[in-house]
Amino acid sequence: MGLALLALIWLITFVSTYFFVAKTWWFPVGASASAAWIDHQFAVTFILMGIVFVAAQGALGLFVWQYRDRGATQPVHYSHGNAKLEIIWTVLTAVLFIGLNLMGSRVWATERFDPPEVGAVPVEATGLQFAWYFRYPGPDGKYGRTKAELEDASAGGESAVGLDPSDAASKDDIVSGTMYIPVNREVDLALRAQDVIHSLFIPSMRFKQDAVPGLIIHMHFKPIQTGDYEIACAELCGLGHYKMHGMLKVVSQEEFDKWLASKEAEKQ
Amino acid sequence: MASTEIIHAHAAPQGFIRKYIFSLDHKVIGLQYYFLALIAVFVGMGLSLLMRIHLIWPNANLPIFGAIKPETYLMFLTMHGTIMVFFVLTTAPQGGFGNYFLPIQIGAPDMAFPTLNMLSFWTTFVAFVVLVAAFFVGAPLHGWTGYAPLSAVPSAGPGEGLGADLWITSIAIFCAASLMGALNFITTVLDMRAKGMTMMRMPLTCWAWFITAILGLLAFGVLLAAGILLLMDRNLGTSFFVPGGLNFTGQTSFPTGGFSSSTDLIKHNGGSPLLWQHLFWFFGHPEVYIAILPGMGVASQLLSTFSRKPIFGYRAMVYAMLGIGILGFVVWGHHMFMSGMSPYTAFAFSIMTMAIGVPSAIKTFNWLGTLYQGRVRFHTPMLFAIGFVSLFVSGGLSGPFLAQPVLDIPLHDTYFVVGHFHLIMGVAAIFGIFAATYYWFPKMFGRMMSEGLGRWHFFLTLLGTYAIFMPMHYLGLAGQTRRYSEFTQVAYQTKLIPLQTFITYAAIVTISAQFIFLFNLFWSMAKGKKATDNPWEATTLEWTTATPPPHDNFGGRTPVVSHGPYEYSVPGAARDFVMQNDPATTPAH
Ligand code: HEM
Ligand SMILES: [Cu+2]
Ligand SMILES: [Cu+2]
Numbered sequence: 001m002g003l004a005l006l007a008l009i010w011l012i013t014f015v016s017t018y019f020f021v022a023k024t025w026w027f028p029v030g031a032s033a034s035a036a037w038i039d040h041q042f043a044v045t046f047i048l049m050g051i052v053f054v055a056a057q058g059a060l061g062l063f064v065w066q067y068r069d070r071g072a073t074q075p076v077h078y079s080h081g082n083a084k085l086e087i088i089w090t091v092l093t094a095v096l097f098i099g100l101n102l103m104g105s106r107v108w109a110t111e112r113f114d115p116p117e118v119g120a121v122p123v124e125a126t127g128l129q130f131a132w133y134f135r136y137p138g139p140d141g142k143y144g145r146t147k148a149e150l151e152d153a154s155a156g157g158e159s160a161v162g163l164d165p166s167d168a169a170s171k172d173d174i175v176s177g178t179m180y181i182p183v184n185r186e187v188d189l190a191l192r193a194q195d196v197i198h199s200l201f202i203p204s205m206r207f208k209q210d211a212v213p214g215l216i217i218h219m220h221f222k223p224i225q226t227g228d229y230e231i232a233c234a235e236l237c238g239l240g241h242y243k244m245h246g247m248l249k250v251v252s253q254e255e256f257d258k259w260l261a262s263k264e265a266e267k268q
Numbered sequence: 269m270a271s272t273e274i275i276h277a278h279a280a281p282q283g284f285i286r287k288y289i290f291s292l293d294h295k296v297i298g299l300q301y302y303f304l305a306l307i308a309v310f311v312g313m314g315l316s317l318l319m320r321i322h323l324i325w326p327n328a329n330l331p332i333f334g335a336i337k338p339e340t341y342l343m344f345l346t347m348h349g350t351i352m353v354f355f356v357l358t359t360a361p362q363g364g365f366g367n368y369f370l371p372i373q374i375g376a377p378d379m380a381f382p383t384l385n386m387l388s389f390w391t392t393f394v395a396f397v398v399l400v401a402a403f404f405v406g407a408p409l410h411g412w413t414g415y416a417p418l419s420a421v422p423s424a425g426p427g428e429g430l431g432a433d434l435w436i437t438s439i440a441i442f443c444a445a446s447l448m449g450a451l452n453f454i455t456t457v458l459d460m461r462a463k464g465m466t467m468m469r470m471p472l473t474c475w476a477w478f479i480t481a482i483l484g485l486l487a488f489g490v491l492l493a494a495g496i497l498l499l500m501d502r503n504l505g506t507s508f509f510v511p512g513g514l515n516f517t518g519q520t521s522f523p524t525g526g527f528s529s530s531t532d533l534i535k536h537n538g539g540s541p542l543l544w545q546h547l548f549w550f551f552g553h554p555e556v557y558i559a560i561l562p563g564m565g566v567a568s569q570l571l572s573t574f575s576r577k578p579i580f581g582y583r584a585m586v587y588a589m590l591g592i593g594i595l596g597f598v599v600w601g602h603h604m605f606m607s608g609m610s611p612y613t614a615f616a617f618s619i620m621t622m623a624i625g626v627p628s629a630i631k632t633f634n635w636l637g638t639l640y641q642g643r644v645r646f647h648t649p650m651l652f653a654i655g656f657v658s659l660f661v662s663g664g665l666s667g668p669f670l671a672q673p674v675l676d677i678p679l680h681d682t683y684f685v686v687g688h689f690h691l692i693m694g695v696a697a698i699f700g701i702f703a704a705t706y707y708w709f710p711k712m713f714g715r716m717m718s719e720g721l722g723r724w725h726f727f728l729t730l731l732g733t734y735a736i737f738m739p740m741h742y743l744g745l746a747g748q749t750r751r752y753s754e755f756t757q758v759a760y761q762t763k764l765i766p767l768q769t770f771i772t773y774a775a776i777v778t779i780s781a782q783f784i785f786l787f788n789l790f791w792s793m794a795k796g797k798k799a800t801d802n803p804w805e806a807t808t809l810e811w812t813t814a815t816p817p818p819h820d821n822f823g824g825r826t827p828v829v830s831h832g833p834y835e836y837s838v839p840g841a842a843r844d845f846v847m848q849n850d851p852a853t854t855p856a857h
Binding site for chain 1: 337338339342409410411415417418421424425426511512513514515516517539540541542575576577578579580581582583584606607608611612614615618619622623625626629630632633634636637639640641642643644645646651654657658661662665666668669671672673674675677678680681682723727730731734738739741742743745746747749751752753754755757758759760761764767836837838839844
């Protein structure tokens with residue numbers, strides 16, 4: 001029985017670790033400025049926790065086999081513990097855990113404490129059951145007024161986010177179901193939700209943030225690679241949660257300008 | 269302690285109803301809790317099976333259920349989570365085993381307040397009935413966390429009407445029941461210990477039940493208040509959790525929902541959705557310790573007993589549990605890193621969460637230290653205790669990932685989290701319940717459970733649960749969001765379906781294996797080998813009394829305790845264990 005246990009525990013440990021190390025299923029390639037930092041912090045955490053995982057499971061399997069009952073003559077070490085050992089491993093784990101945490105905190109600070117860079121591209125993302133809409137303030141740089149009573153999801157576009165045409169600032173606002181942004185420029189993102197909580201999740205950008213009704217949450221990130229990236233909703237928002245997805249298109253500055261101009265032209 | 273005799277002078281009741289239904293005997297009440305949890309766990313498990321099947325074959329026409337709609341998936345999800353957390357993990361370890369064995373282990377004839385004890389069980393039972401009733405009117409789809417405004421506005425989706433009201437009511441009733449239970453446990457530990465049973469001689473199971481009760485007392489009160497506020501938002505027009513300007517127009521554009529509403533502007537103003545999350549997780553995080561602490565106690569008790577060795581670092585174990593209990597109240601914000609809460613606050617919660625990893629690690633070290641140089645006997649209860657340690661390690665080590673806000677950015681609300689909490693809170697705690705069942709069954713029913721079936725059950729379940737929940741971590745890394753009823757809509761997620769399919773097959777096997785346990789349980793009650801009073805050669809007081817114990821637990825005797833709870837292989841002693849009530853002259857520390 002001891003041997004069977006040892007085999008089972010070691011097998012589980014080996015197989016679990018194998019698929020992590022082989023990266024058979026893994027993060028998508030990072031395409032934002034902070035992705036490398038986040039992935040690095042993940043790697044450090046992963047190596048340290050991996051060592052603890054293998055060591056602890058390995059010892060568990062080994063001990064139950066090595067100290068299996070072999071009859072009354074087998075000596076048992078009568079001991080109530082060892083205060084020195086307790087102190088050593090308490091201090092070690094405390095240093096390990098808190099140290100890891102402090103290492104990661106720099107990245108968190110640049111992600112969430114700092115304001116967006118000057119010249120960042122302003123985009124507003126609105127979540128509603130069950131779609132994402134993205135708004136660009138247009139040449140005036142100002143978002144026009146929106147009103148809850150004007151919202152009409154079935155009409156889509158500007159009506160979906162309740163844009164109020166009577167406000168001058170809204171005349172040049174562009175609303176799109178796809179998120180376009182230029183590469184290598186920071187996005188100054190304002191998140192809003194019209195009904196329940198949604199969460200804008202862009203795995204390749206290592207970006208996630210809840211959109212909360214009643215709050216306008218400002219975030220920023222910087223794509224460094226052009227391409228199409230999928231957006232998913234990460235907060236349970238109702239029966240259509242699983243199909244609340246969208247697309248982020250990171251394009252060159254020229255393409256972005258062209259796209260915006262064509263949208264403005266469409267609107268006039 | 270002198271007053272115990274007077275309080276508990278009630279005679280053994282006669283008649284079926286007083287004896288088995290409205291019983292005041294903590295042992296009967298313990299069994300009632302246990303069987304309630306047993307029914308609940310099979311319902312919860314059945315739902316998880318339906319969920320796993322739907323995830324892989326979303327259009328399948330199932331017998332009885334027909335085709336499962338997206339909202340039906342979410343209703344199953346809500347019920348599965350709620351039933352598992354409240355009616356299994358809070359009910360069996362504490363209400364079940366705690367009730368049955370806490371008084372016996374500390375040498376008391378009953379709980380401090382037998383009537384309150386009975387009331388607390390029947391209140392829990394009513395809560396369960398109310399929850400099940402939600403099924404019949406359409407259960408809510410907001411998940412076990414019930415985030416507002418989804419849970420606060422009836423037009424937010426199907427099931428958010430009467431179903432949601434019943435769901436909240438059920439939880440509120442459950443809170444009230446748990447508060448009664450908590451008071452009873454705390455008083456019993458403080459007031460009813462036998463002569464010589466000092467706090468530091470209590471078995472670690474009793475420490476675990478004691479600390480769990482304190483957590484329950486502080487946590488359930490807050491959830492009760494939150495639930496009442498939510499009910500008021502829903503029914504009395506208050507706005508605690510609902511801000512102004514919400515408009516539910518979305519469903520109209522959703523074709524297959526079977527639910528539609530025209531423009532539905534909500535007349536609320538000034539509420540905060542984050543307030544619900546703070547209140548919920550102020551309860552919710554301690555709740556996960558409420559679920560796991562009794563399991564830790566059982567694992568400690570069993571590892572020592574079956575290694576024939578004193579527990580390594582008894583004091584450290586007690587302090588670690590106290591540390592977990594205290595820190596458990598200041599980490600709730602780690603569930604809210606992506607919620608829009610201040611990022612500075614996130615930082616503080618994150619440090620606290622890493623700190624709580626330390627006592628958890630201490631416990632693991634001490635369990636390994638207990639096995640080291642012991643003489644390990646592989647009875648089924650011990651197998652599950654060893655499995656508990658393995659699962660606790662696996663589930664625990666994904667914690668430090670989620671505790672770092674930066675890493676929570678890609679991981680939050682993905683299957684990584686589903687894998688994490690199932691391993692540590694779900695399966696580890698369930699292993700604690702299994703271990704306790706196999707261990708105490710002889711005392712409760714006077715017969716032994718089958719070891720052969722027990723082994724099959726253990727090996728299939730350990731392998732099976734790892735096969736289900738370990739791959740979920742990989743899915744999470746790859747960006748698989750949780751609470752999705754299908755994986756067909758997002759292109760990168762469709763690539764993960766083969767692994768999802770593997771998980772579903774693993775779930776089918778693992779769930780089937782649970783019927784081995786069910787069979788073993790009932791078969792052994794009738795046909796199992798007769799048990800002696802102390803079949804495991806253990807030291808704590810429940811093994812000093814008759815099997816099953818008489819109405820007053822010790823048949824008129826009052827035990828006197830002279831030893832610590834884990835005196836195994838004491839040099840110079842006649843046997844390899846010294847019972848807690850052996851005369852003080854027996855060599856031991
Ligand atoms: C046979 C074993 C089990 C299986 C196959 C299983 C499966 C699942 C599945 C498929 C989900 C939904 C994931 C999603 O859509 O995001 C889920 C959620 C959940 N499960 Fe389990 N589960 C099992 C046992 C347990 C146990 C023992 C617990 C006890 C704590 C538990 C607690 C939960 C909770 C709290 C949720 C979250 C519900 C929510 O998101 O609101 N499960 N489980
Ligand atoms: Cu969603
Ligand atoms: Cu928590």
